[in-house]
Amino acid sequence: MPRVYLSVPHLGEREERYVREAFASNWITSAGPQLEAFERAFAARVGRPAVALASGTAALHLGLRLLGVGPGTEVIVSDLTFVASVNPIRYLGASPVLVDADPATWTMDPARLAEALEDRAKRGRRPRAVVVVHLFGQCADLDPILEICRRHGIPVLEDAAEALGSLYHGRPAGTLGDVGAFSFNGNKIITTSGGGMLVASRPEWVERARHWSTQAREPGAAYHHLELGYNYRLSNVLAAIGRGQLEVLDERIAQRRAVERCYREAFAGVPGLSPMPEAPYGFHTHWLSCFLVDEDAAGASRDDVLRALAAREIEARPLWKPMHLQPLHAGCPRYGGEVAEELFERGLCLPSSSSLAPEDQAEVIDTVLRVLRAGRTRRAAPAADAVPGDQRMAAGETATGGQP
Numbered sequence: 001m002p003r004v005y006l007s008v009p010h011l012g013e014r015e016e017r018y019v020r021e022a023f024a025s026n027w028i029t030s031a032g033p034q035l036e037a038f039e040r041a042f043a044a045r046v047g048r049p050a051v052a053l054a055s056g057t058a059a060l061h062l063g064l065r066l067l068g069v070g071p072g073t074e075v076i077v078s079d080l081t082f083v084a085s086v087n088p089i090r091y092l093g094a095s096p097v098l099v100d101a102d103p104a105t106w107t108m109d110p111a112r113l114a115e116a117l118e119d120r121a122k123r124g125r126r127p128r129a130v131v132v133v134h135l136f137g138q139c140a141d142l143d144p145i146l147e148i149c150r151r152h153g154i155p156v157l158e159d160a161a162e163a164l165g166s167l168y169h170g171r172p173a174g175t176l177g178d179v180g181a182f183s184f185n186g187n188k189i190i191t192t193s194g195g196g197m198l199v200a201s202r203p204e205w206v207e208r209a210r211h212w213s214t215q216a217r218e219p220g221a222a223y224h225h226l227e228l229g230y231n232y233r234l235s236n237v238l239a240a241i242g243r244g245q246l247e248v249l250d251e252r253i254a255q256r257r258a259v260e261r262c263y264r265e266a267f268a269g270v271p272g273l274s275p276m277p278e279a280p281y282g283f284h285t286h287w288l289s290c291f292l293v294d295e296d297a298a299g300a301s302r303d304d305v306l307r308a309l310a311a312r313e314i315e316a317r318p319l320w321k322p323m324h325l326q327p328l329h330a331g332c333p334r335y336g337g338e339v340a341e342e343l344f345e346r347g348l349c350l351p352s353s354s355s356l357a358p359e360d361q362a363e364v365i366d367t368v369l370r371v372l373r374a375g376r377t378r379r380a381a382p383a384a385d386a387v388p389g390d391q392r393m394a395a396g397e398t399a400t401g402g403q404p
């Protein structure tokens, strides 16, 4: 088992207190006061009505259905993301269309999106929705994206699974488009062990999603059903954890940002090692601390760095593998993909937990600096078994001289 993990849950006493309340009330299933309190607190925090669900993936699935995504439709989605942004498009029988990342933000490139929508229109295939993913704690550039989508009359679903607490021009990620999806998976900035939240611009959409999430059972004692539903509601026990976590969200953001700042300062001036860019329009939570390794300048490759960290029981990962490189989604039409591919080849995520111990972070930094320094030294000096320069030249002359 790795000793230093990428991103772990960070729980405290208040989460336990709310869970005890849930037990004491005997509300331990898919209804209860903790759920109501969690949703109320979440809605107050982001400024939109919210429904708590079993996962972020469930929130994306219901959000897409709210926007009318169904069999035979197309949905535009970021190429560089976790697979859960794309799978729910397939659950609904629709087809994903992939759009490349902008190297300045690593999120969906608005120019590529415009190109994609124009091209789809020319082919007579107007996509039913655009799923824009906020990555590693940073918002996509929503103003141009929303503008382009408005022009084409296409609704926007924000996948804010990695961006709870992030801001775009001062407004919370997930609340600028038509629907927003959040995740409380165990590795996210706050967790309910597993869970998600859907928010929407229209309260009636949130009520529809809530209805679908509980098997779409109609009111009344009889088990009467008009629509297809799911078992997607978060449990009251897990909502209790979420309630406690939400109260410390700002603290967790500050801690994650401090972790990233510490790496960034330690790596400042190191050739070939650059941090994920921070877009000027937003507030980046740095859910994960991400860096790019330029092998030529750094003296070692991204994989050399990952191997050195693994050897010291430190968990680090590449960035998300782009969807167009996944056998699962490889056949999808795409607009670009080269940027996502290069980020995937050169990028890495370092241990980023809000509870990361300073001595553990120091070891991560030391390991990274060492492997890069060793690589540069190896390149600057001739290898031990190589013939030194002068002798090599002499030997070459002799050999050449000996040739006919």
Ligand SMILES: *Cc1c(COP(=O)(O)O)cnc(C)c1O
Binding pocket: 054, 055, 056, 057, 058, 081, 082, 084, 085, 133, 159, 161, 162, 182, 183, 184, 185, 194, 195, 196
């Ligand atoms: C984590 C994540 C999801 C899925 O959330 P779950 O709660 O694990 O279902 C979706 N999209 C992105 C970008 C994610 O990082």
